[in-house]
Every structure is written in C-alpha cells, then in structure tokens.
Amino acid sequence: MLTRFAPAPTGFLHLGHVVNALHVWDYARQAGGRVLLRLEDHDRQRCRPEFELAILEDLAWLGFQADGPSVRQSDREEVYRAALATLVEQGLVYGCACTRAELQQVPPGPDGERRYPGTCRSRGLGLADGIGWRVRMEPGEELFNDRLLGSQTQDPDAQCGDLLIRDRLGNWTYQFAVVGDDCAQQITDVIRGVDLLASTGRQIRLARLLGRDTPPRFAHHPLVMKSPTEKLSKSDGATGVRDLRAAGWSAAQVLEHARALVR
C-alpha cells in the first residue's frame, strides 16, 4: 500500500493540512503501507519556494516523515509529457482557444460546476502555446467505492465535459498532474478531503486512459471547517501551524488539537 501527502506550496501549512496528514499517516501505518511527499506546484504563478520550505519545516517539526524521497511537480515535466503522449496516441487531445469569459457564459450545473460544452472539439486546433489543451471525456459512469463514503457514481462528461489538462499559460492542470503522478508513482490509496470528491470520477477515467487497469482506492474525509458553511483557508492566520508555533504551542499540542478535529 502506497499513499501520498500532497500539499500545494501556495501558502503555509494550516490545521486542515495537519488533519489530512493525520488521516494519511494513520491509514498508512495501520495498513503497513508507505507515505510519499509530493509538492504540488503545478501552478507556477501561485507557488512560492518560501512556502515550500516552510511546509517542509513545519512537517518535520510536527514529526511527519515520508517513507521515500519527496518529489516536486515542477521537476517532473517528463512524466507529464509521457502521459500526454499516451493520450495523443489515442487521438484524445485537442487545443481549446476559448477565453475565460466565454467559459463563464456556460450556466453552472446543479453542483455549481460549469461543464465545458465542447466548443473546440471539432475545430482541429493543435497543441499550440497560448491556448488550453483538453482531453475528450466520453459519456459513461465511473463507479468507485470510497473507503469512508461508500459506493459512488460519477459521469465526468456530464460533470465537467472535456477536461483541461494544460492551461493557456502552459501550466499542467491539477487534474492532469495529480493523475500523471499517481500513475507514475503507482499510488494505491488516495486519502484526501471531501472537497475533492467531485474530481474522483474524472481522475479515475484519466488514469484508465493513461493505461492504469486498477485506479487507486479513495477515501475522502471531512474537512476542518471555519464555520458550518465556510471551509478553512490559507488566509485564516490563527489556524496556521507557523502562527500557533509562534504563539508558543508545542508540536504535541498542535497535533492534539488537530487530532480532536479528525472525524
């Protein structure tokens, strides 16, 4: 069993991360498995080296140790290029020149997500710089058994339509990079917050298109909420591990506090 802890260095480590880390390490230890650390810095405009450094320091301070070398998405261009080639060979990737404003005109679906309507599907645009790249999502359901939430059914075509894999700025998207990495690293179990549940069907679909017969098993745990309706965010200073540390908390106290939030 191999899982991963995968923070994005777009801010400091906060209690939401610590709760996720407790879920990940607890599960791995109970299953006799291993945890890899992956820095998800695919979004080059938002990620900062100083956040990466701070995250690594705070994890070490809290005592979370990975069971292998950590990886950084920005160092893994060849992984994503190889994954792209697999999709291109199947004729599944096309260029999309739609602007953000055009995409915003699509009315959101019942879950608030805007489905890409397939505008550029038959325009024959190549994979040029300066435009988005998408992979075709044919209609069809993905079924998976979430370890915490039970049986789930999602149809990626109905939810999101053809998935953006690279944006117009040349960033690999979260959806593409995470699946490329989970496949390449042969991750068997993904343990993450329930805010990513809607992404799971499309990630399983993408993993299959990349040739993975057995996608990872998933467990989506509850989030730490600021209030019943408001998710904890990186801007909530009082929940930052750095701030708690500066206020005199010990690592054991931070872990105990986070442990009380694990449900």
Ligand SMILES: [Zn+2]
């Ligand atoms: Zn388009």
